[in-house]
Amino acid sequence: MNDDILRVLYSKEDIDAITARLADQIKADYAGKNPLVICILKGAIMFMTDLVRAVDDYMEIDFMDVSSYGNATESSGEVKILKDLDTSVSGRDLLIVEDIVDTGRTLFYLKKLFNTRNARSIKICALMDKPEGRVVDVHADYVGTTVPNEFVVGYGLDYAEKYRNLPYIGVLKPAVYQEE
Ligand SMILES: O=P(O)(O)OC[C@H]1O[C@H](OP(=O)(O)OP(=O)(O)O)[C@H](O)[C@@H]1O
Numbered sequence: 160m161n162d163d164i165l166r167v168l169y170s171k172e173d174i175d176a177i178t179a180r181l182a183d184q185i186k187a188d189y190a191g192k193n194p195l196v197i198c199i200l201k202g203a204i205m206f207m208t209d210l211v212r213a214v215d216d217y218m219e220i221d222f223m224d225v226s227s228y229g230n231a232t233e234s235s236g237e238v239k240i241l242k243d244l245d246t247s248v249s250g251r252d253l254l255i256v257e258d259i260v261d262t263g264r265t266l267f268y269l270k271k272l273f274n275t276r277n278a279r280s281i282k283i284c285a286l287m288d289k290p291e292g293r294v295v296d297v298h299a300d301y302v303g304t305t306v307p308n309e310f311v312v313g314y315g316l317d318y319a320e321k322y323r324n325l326p327y328i329g330v331l332k333p334a335v336y337q338e339e
């Protein structure tokens with residue numbers, strides 16, 4: 160699996176340092192608010208579970224599974240809900256946790272959805288931002304790091320459902336997806 164990686168962008172140590180910085184900001188901003196932290200499956204699973212453990216304060220968690228990429232490296236443009244939240248968001252302070260903002264379509268869709276469900280506030284925490292990928296206007300309130308316009312995998316992010324279990328984030332060798 161490691162042989163498919165062209166270069167490592169962020170080691171586990173890099174990711175931990177980024178996560179600790181974001182957790183400190185979130186702890187300060189949400190003091191006394193008991194936010195609902197929403198993990199967007201599957202990509203954000205590793206980041207969200209590490210992030211919430213780094214915030215030493217009250218918060219609730221829930222999970223939503225949406226997908227727009229299928230098995231491709233380009234967004235289909237259509238966001239599908241595969242699993243909805245169990246918790247009502249009405250009147251809640253929401254912190255959406257994402258692994259990456261690329262075209263922005265996923266988060267644009269989710270922000271609109273949670274607004275119609277009467278959330279009290281909606282903020283986004285994204286481990287990675289890929290500004291050159293943006294197609295719709297959306298920005299994250301907390302950004303771990305900015306990445307170049309390349310397809311990245313690892314630490315939750317997949318290509319065709321593989322590589323999510325890499326402990327680091329890297330760029331996939333183009334040959335891996337050009338072969339198919
Ligand atoms: O800004 P966008 O272009 O919408 O891309 C970002 C989204 O795409 C990926 O999820 P995907 O839909 O591939 O599902 P997954 O999280 O299950 O891999 C990623 O995890 C983000 O959720």
Ligand SMILES: [Mg+2]
Nearest residue numbers: 199200201202
């Ligand atoms: Mg995702």
